[in-house]
Amino acid sequence: MRPSLLLAGALLLQTAHAAPLPPAARAEVDALLARLQSSGCEFNRNGSWHSGADAKSHLLKKLDYLEGKDLVKTAEQFIASGASGSSMSGKPYLVRCAGKAPVESAQWLTAELQQLRTGRAASNPR
Template sequence: MQKHRLLLAVAAITVVAQADPLPPAARAEVDALLARLQTSGCEFNRNGSWYAGADARAHLLKKLNYLEGKNLVQTAEQFIERGASGSSMSGTPYLVRCAGKLPVQSAQWLKAELQQVRTARAASSPQ
C-alpha cells in the first residue's frame, strides 16, 4: 500500500512538472486583460455576487493557474472560454457591469478588451 501511494505521488509530481505555462505573447495578453478589468471601475459578478476588479483579477488568476497546470490553455481566447467566462462549479456565466451600462457576459467584455489590446499593440509596433 505504501509503495502504491509513493507511485501515485511521483506520478502527480511528474504531471505537474510537465505543465506548460501560457506562451509569453498569450500571457502578456491575459495579463493586460486582467489589468484592464482591475482598473476599469467595473464590477464582476460571480455566482450571484458582485466583486471589485481587483477581486475578480485574483479569482481569474487562480483559474488561469489551474488551467495552466492541466495544460488546458495556450491562448488568450482559450483562457476566456475555459476560465473567465463562467463558474466551473455552477456553470453560471460571469458578468461584467460598468457604470451606466447594463451587465454583459464576461466573455463578451473580455473579447472586446482583447481586441483593443491587440489593436493598441499593433499600432505601437514598428512597421
C-alpha cells in the first residue's frame, strides 16, 4: 500500500474518534436535565407526554449519539441539535409545567440555562 494512503487512513481514524462535551458544557447539560427531571413538568415528544425522568433518559441517549458523532461542544448546541425536537418526526418537543400552557423545550431549556449561568434559582416558566 502506498504511504500516502496509509497516512490518509490514519488521519481518517483520528478524526473519526469523537470527543465528549467539554467538562463545563457537560456540567451545564447535566444540570439542565436534572432540573427537568425534578421540575414536576411533563415533556412531550411525538404527541405523548412523559415524566421529567423519562425525558432526561431520552435526552441523555440523544446526547450520547451527538457526542459520538462529534456534533456538540456547548449546552446551546445540545439544546438546538438534540433537545429541541424529534429527529424522527421533526416535531418540536414541548414542556408543560403546573397548569401552564406548553412551551417548546428549546425555550424552556434556554431559560433554565440562563438561570444556571446567572446563579438564580429556577423559577421560569414553572
